[in-house]
Amino acid sequence: EQFNAAVAGAAELNAFIVTTPEAALDAADRTDAKRAAGEDLGAMGGVPIGMKDLFATHDVQTTAASHILEGFKPQYESTVSQNLWNAGAGMLGKLNLDQFAMGSSNETSYFGNVSSPWRKEGSNAAMSPGGSSGGSSSAVAARIAPAATGTDTGGSIRQPAAFTGICGIKPTYGRCSRWGVVAFASSLDQAGPMARSVEDCAIMLGAMAGFDPKDATSLQMDVPDWEAALSSDLSGKRVGIPTEYRMEGTDQDILDSWEQGKAWLKDAGAEIVDISLPHTKYALPAYYIIAPAEASSNLARYDGVRYGLRDLPEGAGLQDMYAQTRASGFGDEVKRRILIGTYVLSAGFYDAYYTQAQKVRALVSQDYEKAWAKCDLILAPTTPTASFPLGSLNEDPLTMYLNDVFAVPASLAGLPAMSVPAGLNPDGLPLGLQLVGKAFDEQTVLNAGLAIQ
């Protein structure tokens, strides 16, 4: 009842696509029974969480916020969600997102915009919770769910976390299985937790991660006990400050919070050093070639035959069914990505765009390799601005894409990266600071997050 009241009260946020309170209650009952029997409750025993609707959940509608998957009830469970249930968690429902995780504002969902619980001081305009994991960020920030899953291809955990004043970590590529996660750009997609504290993120990431033979890019490494090793003592750690992140168009309050972040890490014992990541400005354009290229290939499977929607006009043939289903099933942003992706992969343009973008990706990774000679982790803003009102960037996809300018480089390099809350701007809106670590070194990222939060 309390859950239903909370959901009703928060319905205007539109954070959930479907709610499953009975599943959350079942997990609570199972946890009670284990407690009574003196059994181990699991790392997430009884914790009700929100599940981004990009994770396949057995017999529960899984849509990726697209009309083309409406009504699709998978007969399998994603590895990450299964890991969470095995650790004792229960599902509150499936969370809204940008359609196929393409977007930075949660305005591309077929199921409507998600709004942030935050408001600019003196204004009642609905603000963006960020995207694509905007249902996750909104539900956690509004205290509807203590934690939620997110996925991050080019910032979709970190940017929404920054916009709503919560924590979110994208682990090293390969830590969390992609099996059963609706694919966007497979070489970049990575799941991670979104929660109110660094401690909660450490616990939940521990439950989500682990080798999975069903994902060919899954890391064959043990999952460390990140929670047990949490420490805000950063003595001996060198924090790199990348010169190239002082970009035009970055708000002054963002730069101020970056300075504050340096001071906090220094207080925790770290040494601050200047570093250079010279190919930073090419990362975003390269991302917007690689991600759509992979998306255009991944989304070829939605043909009206295998999943969800089938649009078969009277007397039409197979080709018409493909065309009709895709025309009515995909939203505009998804179509834009498919068009860009097929263009950059086409015979005449492949070398000029796709191959070139892959070379840039290698250079961005090398920038980090060189930087690690000088530092152990990197501190930067998560986003160039705080949240914006819903509707304000709709006509301007390029400005929308710029939201991820600071998030995308770590995605291209597959590195662990976290956003932690760093106070409010003069308008009363949350700001986030981003910590990027070496591959497999989530611990240093989490520890620095602890020192900031």
Ligand code: GLN
């Ligand atoms: N906003 C970026 C995009 O639209 C990143 C999305 C994501 O990380 N899933 O592609």
